[in-house]
Amino acid sequence: MVEKNLSFPIKKICCIGAGYVGGPTMSVIADQCPDLEVKVVDINPKRISEWNSKNLKLLPVFEPGLDQIIKRVRDKNLFFTTEVDDAIKNADMIFISVNTPIKSSGLGAGEASDLKWVEASARRIASHAQGHTIVVEKSTLPVRTAEVIQKILCSSNKNKDKFGNKTFSVLSNPEFLAEGTAINDLEKPDRVLIGGDNPDSIQKLKEIYLNWVPSDKILTSNLWSSELSKLTSNAFLAQRVSSINSVSAICEATGGNVKEVAEAIGLDHRVGKLFLSPGPGFGGSCFKKDILNLVYLCKQFNLIEVANYWQQVIILNDWQKKRIYTNIVKSLFGNLSDKKITILGFAFKSNTNDTRDSPAIQLSIDLLNEDANLIFNDPKVTKEQIIEVLKNEKSNFKKDDKNLNKKLFFEQDIYKSIIDSDAIILITDWEEYTNLNWQKISNLMRKPSWVFDTRAILDSKKVRKAGINLWQVGEGNFKR
Numbered sequence: 039m040v041e042k043n044l045s046f047p048i049k050k051i052c053c054i055g056a057g058y059v060g061g062p063t064m065s066v067i068a069d070q071c072p073d074l075e076v077k078v079v080d081i082n083p084k085r086i087s088e089w090n091s092k093n094l095k096l097l098p099v100f101e102p103g104l105d106q107i108i109k110r111v112r113d114k115n116l117f118f119t120t121e122v123d124d125a126i127k128n129a130d131m132i133f134i135s136v137n138t139p140i141k142s143s144g145l146g147a148g149e150a151s152d153l154k155w156v157e158a159s160a161r162r163i164a165s166h167a168q169g170h171t172i173v174v175e176k177s178t179l180p181v182r183t184a185e186v187i188q189k190i191l192c193s194s195n196k197n198k199d200k201f202g203n204k205t206f207s208v209l210s211n212p213e214f215l216a217e218g219t220a221i222n223d224l225e226k227p228d229r230v231l232i233g234g235d236n237p238d239s240i241q242k243l244k245e246i247y248l249n250w251v252p253s254d255k256i257l258t259s260n261l262w263s264s265e266l267s268k269l270t271s272n273a274f275l276a277q278r279v280s281s282i283n284s285v286s287a288i289c290e291a292t293g294g295n296v297k298e299v300a301e302a303i304g305l306d307h308r309v310g311k312l313f314l315s316p317g318p319g320f321g322g323s324c325f326k327k328d329i330l331n332l333v334y335l336c337k338q339f340n341l342i343e344v345a346n347y348w349q350q351v352i353i354l355n356d357w358q359k360k361r362i363y364t365n366i367v368k369s370l371f372g373n374l375s376d377k378k379i380t381i382l383g384f385a386f387k388s389n390t391n392d393t394r395d396s397p398a399i400q401l402s403i404d405l406l407n408e409d410a411n412l413i414f415n416d417p418k419v420t421k422e423q424i425i426e427v428l429k430n431e432k433s434n435f436k437k438d439d440k441n442l443n444k445k446l447f448f449e450q451d452i453y454k455s456i457i458d459s460d461a462i463i464l465i466t467d468w469e470e471y472t473n474l475n476w477q478k479i480s481n482l483m484r485k486p487s488w489v490f491d492t493r494a495i496l497d498s499k500k501v502r503k504a505g506i507n508l509w510q511v512g513e514g515n516f517k518r
């Protein structure tokens with residue numbers, strides 16, 4: 039590929055994909071770099087109009103602090119638009135931040151990433167970019183995707199300038215933000231990773247981050263290390279969650295308490311105390327897909343033992359979800375028919391409105407298949423979102439769709455959601471759920487009443503004192 043010396047300064051950047059990464063990431067860049075013009079483009083007009091909504095409560099992504107940044111920079115140096123080609127044409131640097139889910143059919147189905155949105159973005163850039171453009175992979179991608187992008191970009195002859203120039207340089211700059219803490223993660227990142235083989239392009243991207251990130255936190259590497267670092271970072275984090283969840287099961291069997299064990303493990307500074315909270319199994323759009331992708335990569339290189347090692351992280355996660363469901367059914371005398379169950383939390387974690395791969399989804403399907411009535415409460419996920427998510431799972435329901443509508447309820451007031459319930463299942467670790475009046479709740483529930491705390495965040499003494507049966511993940515003194 040022809041590389042030219044990049045003497046021009048970066049003035050305009052474009053981000054393809056206005057999702058959970060593109061929106062917050064570009065908002066922070068625009069906020070920290072007032073001299074840059076930042077355009078976030080998407081093929082989904084509804085999403086763009088939500089980003090442009092005057093009412094900041096209607097932004098498509100909920101992240102603490104995001105609305106204030108949007109208020110400061112939107113329509114000043116940050117723009118959300120569906121004019122994709124125009125934004126590409128004018129940009130000096132283009133971030134690809136589109137979705138990369140697992141392929142649902144064809145070669146590699148269920149494991150490999152579906153790169154159709156990445157390829158479509160690359161083709162559009164190839165057609166409409168002008169002069170020299172730095173293309174940055176922000177999406178999480180299989181190793182060597184940069185090569186594919188480079189090939190697509192280089193095959194384009196359209197829009198060459200009058201000297202016949204049209205050049206590209208591809209960088210990998212994976213995003214490490216976690217939802218719920220995205221703004222803090224972006225403003226004070228542990229590290230920024232830039233992979234590439236063109237020093238000028240790397241420097242240009244580094245200069246953007248240097249506006250607010252200390253230089254010792256900006257790492258550079260080759261493209262393939264960068265792509266692989268992202269996949270393996272997520273795999274390491276997910277592995278910790280599966281590890282502590284496996285310990286939660288051992289604690290329940292032996293009489294230990296996972297909170298005490300996690301504290302003891304985490305105080306070793308070599309281990310560290312973060313990411314040791316037991317739960318209903320990890321959710322979110324990335325952990326599972328990125329591990330599946332890693333497993334696929336290992337199999338491609340015939341590293342079967344390595345593939346099996348990482349696959350086990352997912353197997354344990356699925357098992358954790360299943361064992362919690364089994365425990366709930368058994369506790370409720372093996373019969374959920376027409377019982378009322380309150381589900382506290384539908385988001386995959388607290389401080390986000392994202393429900394992708396939330397453990398609440400599989401559990402809801404399992405409970406509905408047991409004929410239970412479900413009443414949902416979530417501070418940020420709407421009734422419409424929950425119904426849409428569950429309807430998309432239609433094929434997993436044993437009952438027909440018509441019955442389903444009669445079994446789903448939503449109540450924004452936590453206490454009202456509990457009236458006449460046989461059981462409460464706490465799924466998301468929202469702060470709101472940690473300070474409830476358990477005596478009041480006990481009076482509202484049908485007896486015998488149950489609480490299943492899948493996050494181990496409730497004060498077990500208070501719940502039990504109120505006369506409620508409590509199961510807490512990883513608590514070994516559960517009396518059957």
Ligand code: NAD
Nearest residue numbers: 055056057058059080081082136137138155158177178213
């Ligand atoms: P998302 O689904 O929220 O957003 C992707 C957006 O891209 C969608 O709005 C979609 O309409 C748009 N899009 C798809 N094809 C397009 C095209 N050709 N032109 C214009 N727009 C297009 O996804 P996300 O959660 O933002 O994730 C994006 C990438 O970032 C994924 O690869 C993911 O693995 C990675 N990632 C996500 C997170 C996270 O917390 N969600 C964190 C780090 C990395």
Ligand code: UGA
Nearest residue numbers: 213214215216217279313314315317320321322324386387
């Ligand atoms: C994760 C990573 O933390 C980010 O670094 C990464 O950029 C991102 O994936 C991505 O690539 O998408 P995210 O999925 O948003 O971020 O949220 P996490 O805080 O990692 O939580 C993931 C899941 O694990 C949640 O369901 C959470 O409840 C669960 N979890 C996390 C636990 O059950 N216990 C823990 O101790 C930590």
